[in-house]
Amino acid sequence: SQQGEEDPQALSIQEGENATMNCSYKTSINNLQWYRQNSGRGLVHLILIRSNEREKHSGRLRVTLDTSKKSSSLLITASRAADTASYFCATVSTSGSRLTFGEGTQLTVNP
Amino acid sequence: DVKVTQSSRYLVKRTGEKVFLECVQDMDHENMFWYRQDPGLGLRLIYFSYDVKMKEKGDIPEGYSVSREKKERFSLILESASTNQTSMYLCASSFSWVAQSNEQFFGPGTRLTVL
Numbered sequence: 001s002q003q004g005e006e007d008p009q010a011l012s013i014q015e016g017e018n019a020t021m022n023c024s025y026k027t028s029i030n031n032l033q034w035y036r037q038n039s040g041r042g043l044v045h046l047i048l049i050r051s052n053e054r055e056k057h058s059g060r061l062r063v064t065l066d067t068s069k070k071s072s073s074l075l076i077t078a079s080r081a082a083d084t085a086s087y088f089c090a091t092v093s094t095s096g097s098r099l100t101f102g103e104g105t106q107l108t109v110n111p
Numbered sequence: 112d113v114k115v116t117q118s119s120r121y122l123v124k125r126t127g128e129k130v131f132l133e134c135v136q137d138m139d140h141e142n143m144f145w146y147r148q149d150p151g152l153g154l155r156l157i158y159f160s161y162d163v164k165m166k167e168k169g170d171i172p173e174g175y176s177v178s179r180e181k182k183e184r185f186s187l188i189l190e191s192a193s194t195n196q197t198s199m200y201l202c203a204s205s206f207s208w209v210a211q212s213n214e215q216f217f218g219p220g221t222r223l224t225v226l
Contacts, residue, residue: 031213042201042217092213099215103153
């Protein structure tokens with residue numbers, strides 16, 4: 001079964017707006033990662049946040065982690081049409097080293 | 112830049128055929144993975160390998176086997192392809208678990224259709 005569940009499944013916004021995607025998971029984690037996938041392509045790693053971190057930034061990306069609620073959010077600020085893609089969260093549990101992926105959020109940024 | 116390449120972007124095979132999907136990485140990564148991706152099911156791990164000649168079953172290994180004879184190459188084998196194996200297949204690699212980052216680098220994917 002999937003460890004991470006993204007919410008919403010699909011999100012459509014206008015260029016310049018912010019996009020927020022959420023991820024919930026079930027078991028204790030070592031770290032949580034976000035990946036991006038353009039249509040028909042492989043996944044690209046965006047950012048990793050460790051279980052002892054609460055917030056992390058990378059360019060226009062901001063990731064938060066709340067281990068008490070077993071949830072994470074990915075914020076993309078000032079979105080661009082080129083941000084249109086599917087975004088996946090993936091977790092590494094404390095008991096293992098595999099990545100377990102959620103089903104993803106499809107983000108569409110309209111020009 | 113890390114590069115993970117897959118032998119084909121698109122592949123069409125017939126039911127019962129033996130299918131080989133090849134994956135090569137150029138970053139000297141210890142770990143390599145094979146996933147399949149289906150609408151509504153996300154990415155599911157088929158097999159992974161943490162060293163040459165080592166392999167571990169993932170969540171859905173049935174109907175598949177793998178081979179890792181060299182560190183840079185990880186092959187996925189469908190012994191007798193079936194229509195329910197029509198899917199997007201993604202290969203990935205990463206440094207060893209000791210590195211603790213677990214960031215995976217993905218290939219472009221192979222879209223396999225079994226008729």
